[in-house]
Amino acid sequence: xxxxxxxxxxxxxxxxxxxxxxxxxxxxxxxxxxxxxxxxxxxxxxxxxxxxxxxxxxxxxxxxxxxxxxxxxxxxxxxxxxxxxxxxxxxxxxxxxxxxxxxxxxxxxxxxxxxxxxxxxxxxxxxxxxxxxxxxxxxxxxxxxxxxxxxxxxxxxxxxxxxxxxxxxxxxxxxxxxxxxxxxxxxxxxxxxxxxxxxxxxxxxxxxxxxxxxxxxxxxxxxxxxxxxxxxxxxxxxxxxxxxxxxxxxxxxxxxxxxxxxx
Ligand code: PGA
Numbered sequence: 714x715x716x717x718x719x720x721x722x723x724x725x726x727x728x729x730x731x732x733x734x735x736x737x738x739x740x741x742x743x744x745x746x747x748x749x750x751x752x753x754x755x756x757x758x759x760x761x762x763x764x765x766x767x768x769x770x771x772x773x774x775x776x777x778x779x780x781x782x783x784x785x786x787x788x789x790x791x792x793x794x795x796x797x798x799x800x801x802x803x804x805x806x807x808x809x810x811x812x813x814x815x816x817x818x819x820x821x822x823x824x825x826x827x828x829x830x831x832x833x834x835x836x837x838x839x840x841x842x843x844x845x846x847x848x849x850x851x852x853x854x855x856x857x858x859x860x861x862x863x864x865x866x867x868x869x870x871x872x873x874x875x876x877x878x879x880x881x882x883x884x885x886x887x888x889x890x891x892x893x894x895x896x897x898x899x900x901x902x903x904x905x906x907x908x909x910x911x912x913x914x915x916x917x918x919x920x921x922x923x924x925x926x927x928x929x930x931x932x933x934x935x936x937x938x939x940x941x942x943x944x945x946x947x948x949x950x951x952x953x954x955x956x957x958x959x960x961x962x963x964x965x966x967x968x969x970x971x972x973x974x975x976x
Pocket of ligand 1: 897900902956
């Protein structure tokens with residue numbers, strides 16, 4: 714994969730992000746963010762774009778710790794498509810932005826499975842994030858059943874097309890996509906083999922490379938498989954759960970990304 718020369722490109726070559734899901738107290742969130750801030754010293758490795766997506770409760774804490782000029786982008790794990798109103802328990806994009814978020818995760822498979830997220834709601838949420846100048850991070854991915862009948866590429870292309878319907882080129886260029894096969898996510902998932910991801914990424918790459926801000930891979934990323942995953946054609950980043958919840962794991966992933974760019 715051709716990368717922009719490190720440090721000279723406006724678009725990051727490699728995104729390395731983590732969502733903490735429903736984990737961490739404020740004290741734990743603060744400690745992780747302070748550790749990252751102190752490690753980076755105001756500068757991310759050349760060509761690497763770090764991002765972190767805490768629980769809503771920790772958004773302002775992490776924003777304050779990182780500070781306004783941080784090279785680390787801050788996100789939320791979900792946001793409603795309306796700006797305000799009678800939506801008990803929800804948080805809007807303007808509220809997330811007010812709390813310091815620059816990025817909105819949309820359509821994670823856990824939200825699709827447990828909280829009724831659909832292609833239509835992902836479309837509304839992508840539009841809301843863009844309307845307020847935040848980066849949508851659209852998650853797509855197929856079940857084991859779909860994979861086993863050979864339908865992975867068609868399924869994820871349909872999820873992406875539905876969520877991104879109607880966007881013009883400039884809006885599309887601000888969208889991040891994370892391909893996260895459900896069978897590879899979390900403790901019940903198994904790490905994907907590189908070979909299994911070539912076809913889905915070829916399909917996504919054909920549809921999206923050069924049009925969106927980045928194509929990320931997520932699902933049981935660990936310190937052993939990260940370099941190989943970054944080497945897959947069209948992959949421009951990793952979206953990581955468990956391995957990055959300990960700061961040490963996240964820092965090692967940043968090192969792996971840096972080494973990948975230098976290779
Ligand atoms: P995992 O989570 O890295 O712990 O598998 C990934 C995700 O759900 O995005």
